[in-house]
Amino acid sequence: MIKNDRANFGSKIGAVLASAGSAVGLGNIWRFPYETGNHGGAAFILIYIGCVLILGIPIMVAEFLIGRHSRANTAGAYQRLAPGTQWHWVGRMGVLAGFLILSYYSVVAGWTLQFILEAATNSFAGKSPTDFINAFSSFSSNPWQPLIWLVVFLLVTHFIIVKGVEKGIEKSSKIMMPVLFILLLVLATCSVSLPGASDGIRFLLKPDFSKVDSSVFLGAMGQAFFSLSLGMGCLCTYASYFRRETNLSKTALSVSAIDTFVAIVAGFIIFPAAFSIGIQPDAGPSLLFITLPNVFQQAFSNIPALAYLFSVLFYVLLALAALTSTISLHEVVTAYLHEEFHLSRKSAAAIVTSGCIVLGTLCSLSLGVGKGYTLFGLGLFDLFDFVTAKLMLPLGGLLISIFVGWFLNKRIVCKEISNNGVLNRPYYRLFIFILQFIAPIAILFIFINGLGLF
Numbered sequence: 032m033i034k035n036d037r038a039n040f041g042s043k044i045g046a047v048l049a050s051a052g053s054a055v056g057l058g059n060i061w062r063f064p065y066e067t068g069n070h071g072g073a074a075f076i077l078i079y080i081g082c083v084l085i086l087g088i089p090i091m092v093a094e095f096l097i098g099r100h101s102r103a104n105t106a107g108a109y110q111r112l113a114p115g116t117q118w119h120w121v122g123r124m125g126v127l128a129g130f131l132i133l134s135y136y137s138v139v140a141g142w143t144l145q146f147i148l149e150a151a152t153n154s155f156a157g158k159s160p161t162d163f164i165n166a167f168s169s170f171s172s173n174p175w176q177p178l179i180w181l182v183v184f185l186l187v188t189h190f191i192i193v194k195g196v197e198k199g200i201e202k203s204s205k206i207m208m209p210v211l212f213i214l215l216l217v218l219a220t221c222s223v224s225l226p227g228a229s230d231g232i233r234f235l236l237k238p239d240f241s242k243v244d245s246s247v248f249l250g251a252m253g254q255a256f257f258s259l260s261l262g263m264g265c266l267c268t269y270a271s272y273f274r275r276e277t278n279l280s281k282t283a284l285s286v287s288a289i290d291t292f293v294a295i296v297a298g299f300i301i302f303p304a305a306f307s308i309g310i311q312p313d314a315g316p317s318l319l320f321i322t323l324p325n326v327f328q329q330a331f332s333n334i335p336a337l338a339y340l341f342s343v344l345f346y347v348l349l350a351l352a353a354l355t356s357t358i359s360l361h362e363v364v365t366a367y368l369h370e371e372f373h374l375s376r377k378s379a380a381a382i383v384t385s386g387c388i389v390l391g392t393l394c395s396l397s398l399g400v401g402k403g404y405t406l407f408g409l410g411l412f413d414l415f416d417f418v419t420a421k422l423m424l425p426l427g428g429l430l431i432s433i434f435v436g437w438f439l440n441k442r443i444v445c446k447e448i449s450n451n452g453v454l455n456r457p458y459y460r461l462f463i464f465i466l467q468f469i470a471p472i473a474i475l476f477i478f479i480n481g482l483g484l485f
C-alpha cells in the first residue's frame with residue numbers, strides 16, 4: 032500500500048530548511064507586525080510566544096508524525112491511519128484552507144514584486160513618509176497593476192511545483208534562508224538607531240495588559256498557526272517527504288525557533304521605524320509596505336548606494352521567503368489532487384494555479400474597486416484571512432491534537448517520535464498530555480471567548 036516512489040528531501044538539513052522555508056514568510060515579516068500593531072504590542076507578543084510553546088510545537092510534531100508515518104498527502108494520510116472513519120475530513124478541510132490562503136497570500140506576495148521593481152528603479156529616493164503612504168494606497172487599489180504581479184507570482188510558484196520536490200523546494204530554501212537572516216539583523220540594527228526609535232522599542236518590550244481582551248488571544252493563536260504553517264496539513268505533507276532518520280521533535284523545535292526569531296526581528300525593524308516617522312502601529316496590512324521604504328531612505332541617507340542596495344536585496348529576499356511559503360501551500364493542494372484523483376502532477380498543479388488566480392484576483396480587487404462588496408462586514412481579502420487564520424487553522428489544530436492524542440495508536444506515535452526506538456523521548460508524556468488535554472481545551476477556550484460564542 033505504501034508507495035515507495037515518493038520523493039524525499041535529500042538531507043537532514045534539507046528537512047529543517049524546507050519546513051522553515053514554509054514557515055518563514057510574509058506571515059512573519061508582514062502579518063506578525065501588523066497583528067502586533069493592531070493588538071497593542073508587547074502583551075500580544077508574550078501571548079503569541081505562549082501559543083507557539085504550548086500549541087505550536089506539539090501540534091507541529093503531531094503533523095510531522097502523521098505525515099511521515101503515512102507518506103501520503105494530508106487527506107490520504109488520515110485514510111491510511113484511520114481507514115473507514117471520517118478523519119479524512121480534517122485533511123480535506125486543510126486542503127481547502129491551503130487553497131484559500133494561497134489565493135490571498137499571493138496578492139501580498141505580488142506586492143513584493145512591485146516593490147522590487149520600485150527599489151531597483153530607485154523610485155524610493157527623496158520621498159517623504161506621506162509619499163510612501165499615498166503611493167502604496169494608489170498601487171494597492173489600482174485595478175490591474177497588482178493583478179499582473181499576482182499572476183506572475185503564481186506562475187513562478189507553479190513552475191517550481193511542477194519541477195518537483197527536491198530540486199525546487201529544497202535548493203531554494205538552502206540558499207535564501209541564511210541570507211535573509213543576516214539582512215534582517217542588519218535592518219533591525221539600522222531601525223533601532225533611527226531618531227525617536229525608542230518609543231517603538233518600548234511598544235515591543237513593555238506589555239500593557241490593560242489592552243488585552245479575548246480578541247488578542249484569538250489573534251495571537253491565529254498568528255501562531257499561520258506563521259508556523261500549522262493546522263492544515265502543510266507540514267504533514269512536507270513530513271511525508273522526510274527521511275526515516277529525521278528527528279521530528281528536534282526539527283519542530285528548530286523550525287519554531289527560527290520562525291519566532293524572524294518574526295520578532297521583523298518587529299524590531301518595523302516598530303522603531305514606524306514610531307520614528309510617525310506611522311500608526313495599527314495601520315493594518317499596509318504597515319510593512321509603508322514603513323520599510325522609510326528605513327532605507329532615512330537610515331542610509333548619507334550613503335544612497337547602500338540604501339539602494341539594501342532595499343533591492345530586502346525585497347528580493349522577501350519575495351523569495353514568500354515563494355518558499357506559496358510553494359508549500361501549493362504543494363498541499365497539488366499533492367492532494369495528484370494522489371487522490373489520479374491526475375498528473377502537471378494537471379493537478381494547473382488546476383490549483385488557475386483557481387488561485389481567479390480567487391486571488393477577487394481578493395485583490397476587494398482592496399480597491401470592489402471595496403463596497405462585503406460579507407459579514409469584511410471584504411473578500413480580510414474575510415479569507417479571518418476565516419483561515421482565525422477559524423480553519425485553529426480548528427484543524429484542535430482536531431489534529433485530538434487525533435494524535437486520543438485516536439492514533441500510541442505505538443505508532445512512540446515509533447515516530449523515537450525513530451523506531453533509536454532516539455530518547457524524554458518529553459513524550461508531556462507531549463501526549465498537551466495533545467490530549469491542554470491543546471484542545473486551550474483552543475476551545477480561546478475560540479469561545481474570541482468569537483463571543485457565549
Ligand code: TRP
Nearest residue numbers: 054056057058059257258260265
Ligand atoms: N507560514 C507561512 C508564513 O508565515 C505561510 C504559510 C505557508 C502557511 N504554509 C502555510 C500558513 C500553511 C498556514 C498554513 O508566511
